[in-house]
Every structure is written in structure tokens, then in C-alpha cells.
Amino acid sequence: MESYPEYWEADVVLRDGATAHLRPIVPSDAEAIQEMHSKQSPESIYLRFFAPLPAIPKRDLDRFVHVDYHDRVAFVMTIGDEIIGIARYDRLDERSAEVAFNIADAHQGRGLGSIFLEHLAAAARERGISVFTAEVLPQNRSMLQVFAAAGYEVSREFDDGVVAVRFDIDPTEKSIQVQEAREHRAEALSVRQALSPRSVVVIGASRKKNSTGNLLLRNLTTAGFNGRIHVVHPEAEAVVGIPAVKALDEIGRPVDLAIIAVPAEAVSDVVRDCAAHGVKAVVVISSGFAETGEHGLELQRTMVATARSHGMRVVGPNSFGLANTAEDVSLNASLAPFLPDPGALGLFSQSGALGTALLAAAKTRGLGISTFVSAGNRADLSGNDVLQYWEEDPATSVVGLYFESIGNPRKFSRIARRVSRVKPVIVIKSDFTGRELPPGHTVRLSSLSGKALDQVLTQAGVIRADTIHQLFDIAQVFTSQPLPGGRRVGVIGNSAALSTLVVQRARAAGLRVDAPPVSLHPEVSAEEFGAALTEVYEDPTVDSVVVIFTPSAGAEEAEVARIVATEAARSGRTTVACFLGVHGVKDALTAHTIDEDGNRTAHAVPSFMGPEDAVWALSHATEYAMWRKSDRGTYPEFDAIDERGARAIIERNLSGVEAGRRVSLSREDANALLECYGVSGVPYLASHSVEEAKAAAEELGYPVALKAVSTRLRHRLELGGVRLNIDDPEELEEDWNGIRRVIEAVLGPDDDHGIDVQPMAPPGTSCVIRAGEDPLLGPMVSFSLAGDTSELLDDVAHRVAPLTDVDARQMVRGLRSSPRLFGYKGLPVMNVAPIEDILLRLSTLVDDFPAIREVEIRPVMVTETDAHVLSIKVELVAASDRMDSFRRRLFIG
Incomplete structure (x- = not known):
């Protein structure tokens, strides 16, 4: 049993x-x-x-x-x-x-x-x-x-x-789509219930004006919440002018959302009371949970378990609150005494302090928000849940998220890839590995570099920002401008030096500047500027425009701003500007159009503090637009995959193994496992004496290679553990004895792992493929060229499985060292199609079996005609639990 x-x-x-x-x-x-x-x-x-x-x-x-x-x-x-x-x-x-x-x-x-x-x-x-x-x-x-x-x-x-x-x-494409659709609808609805309540109760609101609960209540009333507001206070008749009751029992009607600001030790009891009275969601502002240590973590888990087991979602604890600017809601259940105007930007923050900064930055730049959620310790409601809600929220057209940690990156990648097809998703995240976490955040650790998740986000179409400044730089383009139609940029301004800087930055960012910049003299008149701008917009080879204007003795800045806004609105081309002193989306750079039905529409041109910021934002908007247009490929369907055979090998090796323990497969089982998925290695024969090696070489055929089996020397040509191009028995005997001397020197005379004899593969480029279940990221596939340089420079391509054919092509071609595969400096052009096929097959294998901790093919030799797998290593882990699997469940924080 x-x-x-x-x-x-x-x-x-x-x-x-x-x-x-x-x-x-x-x-x-x-x-x-x-x-x-x-x-x-x-x-x-x-x-x-x-x-x-x-x-x-x-x-x-x-x-x-x-x-x-x-x-x-x-x-x-x-x-x-x-x-x-x-x-x-x-x-x-x-x-x-x-x-x-x-x-x-x-x-x-x-x-x-x-x-x-x-x-x-x-x-x-x-x-x-x-x-x-x-x-x-x-x-x-x-x-x-x-x-x-x-x-x-x-x-x-x-x-x-x-x-x-x-x-x-067995999962099918249709069954996976059905599951994801059901998950999306359920999680989106659970978030909607928190963001669009018809009634709110504040529990813990003090009569002291500087208390947290009092501030929350004042913010609720100041925002003009369109539902009912209740207050629970054990003694007061009223708080902030709102009649108070001593307990939830006295409210006498359903309450959708509870905002809790009581000491941490009392929160679970309050949550249990809320559950008994049918509250649908709670926002826990209180601190003193996981961020304080083990006792706080236990309090947090008890509180979340209580809420979930009674049907409720939890925002927090240690949350800054949430907000919804929709006219029929007008909810400010946060600690922010102000909110930006209603707009199209949805904001998510885990940090309370950063939540304040996000809202302040949006307001300063004139960017309106649709909704705001601060998850605090993210014990329950997460960025994944809110992203599910924003996917179909008509009020939100751009998503901005600040993450301190990501509990389920694979699920985030899956949802974000879907959302990014219709709405830009911008993420700020400093440490992507899970190794540097703020207090209160518990996630699994990734075994890969921080670059891995960065590439996974790129695979999903997510835009990465390093700072709040960058998040709003790109957000103000997305919220005010159409997406660029291509990479071709026109540049116009009244400063030759700044125009040159823009051209240099644009080309460095992958944009094309085919026509010379239009550099007008510093004292240009408004009429001259407008005429030149019209010509730039009429150029059919221009997809987007960068406008630079510095104050001078010529045209008034406000006059030029109006011209830029009007011409940009008329043209429909993506436009960014650098008007010194104008930062964000402002009235000065806003024009209005009226359609046939008399509807008035505002068209704003975002202005940036400097030309570098303008180009950075435009280049990322362009990359996103190109991703939206790109072919993301198809998932392969392989014939003759022996899934049952692979399962039998895995189950036999894990039988009786304690959960969490790792098991390395024998080389025979490792090769057999990959053969079940159509990946075959070059044959080898083990030897423990010169005579055995000679017999093996005769059987396999010269030329051969000798390789020490020990993991410390295997693949280490520079340490003497590998000898290549052995053409006859005499050379084989000399090289075999040479490797044996190295083994004795490095590992001692008692090491008897043996020496493999293997036919020489044709000359080519040596590569490394790895795949397996990363504890944080899920099933991953990695590709690099072999050698220390790739490892030292982290020149490795990573993708989350399963891969499409386009993913595999991009992995092979996206390395900085990939030109070596395609004729660099007279090198032969290699046939990479077999490598792409191996990537796709390994992707399928590790996606099917979470128990596969790592597959390493090192090396695989790519030639002008084929690819030759020379060594396979496989490690399993018992009872591997994939966070984002073919069964719906909520993340446990």
C-alpha cells in the first residue's frame, strides 16, 4: 500500500x-x-x-x-x-x-x-x-x-x-484548452468578487485618525464607493461618521468584501467569522505574518487555510489594499489617500511601499488606472489570479506588475503568453531565481541562472522593465499610442546633437533609421516645424516617429506640442516625444478627434525626460508589436513514441525510493529512455583493460575515441580524460594507458569505473542540450555550444516545455555564439534540423514526466549533414510535484 x-x-x-x-x-x-x-x-x-x-x-x-x-x-x-x-x-x-x-x-x-x-x-x-x-x-x-x-x-x-x-x-490539446478555460473563468471571477464588491466591511477601524483602519475607512468614503460601507467596532457608535456595529451578526445583510486591520494573532478568528457570515473575499492589511519568521508563517498558513476551506479568497496579508476606479464601483480599499484618474492601466504590486510609488508615478505622469491590487505576502491571491481577471477586463488594456517573487512562474508564463496576444504585459522583477527573497515570501529555488526565467518571459511576450521609471515609460506608450507597424523610425527635432543621439540609440536597440533625421535649426518657427513633421508622417517608409524639441528663441513649446499632438493623431503613426519639462501623458500633447457619430476621442503623445528614455520605450513597444505579429509555431506530433516504455524505465528505477531522493540512471537505462522518444546515441562499449578496449574497437571499427567513465573526467579533454581519433591498436594501447594514469592520479588507483570505447563521430561543432524539471520553473529545455566560454558567459538558451518548432529554431539561432553553426569566418554551415528535432523530442519527454530531474546530452556533435549524440546522462527525482500540472490548484504561499 x-x-x-x-x-x-x-x-x-x-x-x-x-x-x-x-x-x-x-x-x-x-x-x-x-x-x-x-x-x-x-x-x-x-x-x-x-x-x-x-x-x-x-x-x-x-x-x-x-x-x-x-x-x-x-x-x-x-x-x-x-x-x-x-x-x-x-x-x-x-x-x-x-x-x-x-x-x-x-x-x-x-x-x-x-x-x-x-x-x-x-x-x-x-x-x-x-x-x-x-x-x-x-x-x-x-x-x-x-x-x-x-x-x-x-x-x-x-x-x-x-x-x-x-x-x-492522456492530455490532448483540446483537454488542456478546456482545463485552462475553466481555470481562467473561475479565477477571474474570484478576483472580480474582490474588486467589484457591492458591500464592504472594515474590521479594525479605530477612531484614532492616524490608525490604519481609520485611514482605510476615510479612503473608502472619500473615493465615493458606490456600495454599502459597514464598520465593526466593539465600542464605538460610529467611526468617520459611519455607524458601527459590534459584530458581523448585527449587519443583517450579505457582505462581499472584508478589510481586516487587526493584530495578526486575531486575524484567523476574524476570517473564520467572515466565512460564517458568507463574506466572499478578505483584504488583510495586518502585518506580523510570514515576514516575521516561523511563527508568523504558521499564522499566515492557518489564516489562508481557514479562508480557502470556507470558500474565500485572501488578498495579503501585509497588503497595501486594492482599488477599482470604474464609475459604478469607485473603490479605494487601500492605504493610498489618492488615486490616479480612471484609465486603462492595471497595476499589481507585492510591496506596499512600491504600491505607493506605483500609484504616485501613475498620477504624476497623467496615466489613469483601471484597477490596483497589492498582494503583500501573496499568501493567496497572486499576480496569476489578477492576470486571469485582466485578460478579459474591458477597462484594462495594459498590465503592469511589480514582483518580489513568483510562486508559480510556469503558470504565469502560460497565462501571460495568452494575455500578451491581446494586451501588453510589463513586469518589474529584480531577482528571478528565488534565491533573494523579501521576508514573508517562500518559493522554490531554481537550479538555473536568472537569465532562464528572463527568457521564459520573453518566450511569453512579456516586456521586462528594471525599474518603476521604465515600467511607466513603456506603459505611457501603450496606453496612448497605436502599436508600431514595423521597425522603421523617422526622427525630427530642432537639435542636431539630440537627433544624432536618437539615431544611435535606435539602431543599437534594433530599430531601423533608413532616412536621415530631420534636423531643424534651433529657432525654427511653429509653421516650419509643422510642415516638416507632415512630410515625415507622409513618408510611407516610416512606421513610428521620435520628436525632439528644446526650448529656444523660436517657436513656443506649447504651440509645437499642439502641432505634434494634432499631426500624430491625424497620421495614426506611433509617436514619442522629448519635450524638456513635459513628462508623461499631458494635456499639452493631447489632441482630440470627433468621429461621424460625434464621439470625442483624446490622442496623447507621451513625452519623456530624455531621448534615451523615449527610444527605449519605443524599441520595447516595437519588439512587442513584432512578437504579436510573429508566427509562434506549432507543437510537434511525433509518431512511434513509446510512452509506456519510458514510464516503465522510470517507475522501475524509482521503485521503493524515498520521496525527494535523486536517482541516476545507468547508462543503459538512460539511452533506452531517450530511445523511447526517438533520440539515439552513438554506440559505445565499456572496457576495463587494454585487451577489452582493443576488442571493442575491432567490433565498432576504427577510428575510435576513449573516454573515462568517471564524472570528474568524462568530457574533460583538457584533463586527459578523453582521447580522440585513435586509428590502430598500438595508438589505442598507448592512449588507454595514458587515461588510466590520469584516473589514478586524479581519482586514485582503486577507481575502476572503466573507459568507454566509442566510434569517432564526423567532425563538427560540439553542443550541449539539457532538459528536465526545474523546481521553480517546471519542465525546461536548454541549449548551448560546448565549452567553458558558453558556461562562463551564460550563453545558454532556455525555454519552458513544451516547445513549438519556432521555439526550437530560436533557441539554436538566439545564442551569441550561434554564428559558429552558420558559416562564421569560413566555418562550414551545419545542419541544425536534427538538433531542433532533439530539442523538440526532449521537450515532449520532460513535459510528460515530471520525475525527470535532468537529461544531459553532452556532447551532441552537429555536422553538415546530421547530429550525433555521444553521451547521455539522466537523473530522476522521486515523487516530483509539478506546480503547474494537468490539475487545477492554488499556489500555497
């Missing part, structure tokens, strides 16, 4: 945005299951058991709750202490299992069946099961719909009054 699989537990978001807890069944659930059964209607009982059953017989109940977590698996879903649903599978044979579901009448229609199916299928695949069957009564339409809508290819047969259902549970 397997031990209790704790990592199968999950907090989940239901269809209506509420939360619940899903976990494997345990024997002590018997009483709660019987209680659930007693509340079921006769019809529900008949649909589940095919017979009337007022109570579950003890023998059957015992069997239900005693499972082995391998051949017999069951999950329960709970809200508080109540079980609201049960799902199970029972293995029929090596590959198939029968599934059954039982959802409490009061909770049907909330999406429990689809969530159960995802988690059962994930558990079953871990146990080697690939097919589910079920017997369902024809009138049980809801359960038949769960199977039909899951995205699997379902077959049905009607026999003896029962519908027999059968389907393969």
Missing part, C-alpha cells in the same frame, strides 16, 4: 469563484461521508448507486474509505468540515480503471465534477493508468456532460439500461 500522497492535496477555485479543499480520502472520513449521503435526494442516490439506499452499509463504507492510493484511489472535496463531493477510481487491469463521482445536491452545478476528473486523471497517470471507464444511467445527464465536456475522445455504448463510457486520459 502506498503512503498517503500529501502532495495530491489542493485548494481549488470552483466555477462560481469560491474556493474548496480537495484531498485524498482517509478512513476518518466515514462519518462525514455518511452525513453527506443522508442529505442526498432519492434521485441522486439512485443515479450514483443504481438502487435506493437510505444509508451506506458499513461494509461498503469501510471499503470506500480504505484505499491503497495506487490501484484504488479516492478524493473528497470539503468546505469547512463538510464533505461536498467524492470521486474515485478502481483499477480494472494494467491500463484501465473505473471511475465514479458523487456530488452533494447542494453543490451541484459548481464545477466539482470537472475538477475531480482532472485530479483523478493526474493521479491515475502517475500510477500507469491511461484509460477511464464508467457506467452511468442515461438520465444522469450531468455526469455524462462532465465526461463529454472534458476534451477527451469519449466512446459510449448503451447496454442493459446503462451507458458504458470509455476514454483515454
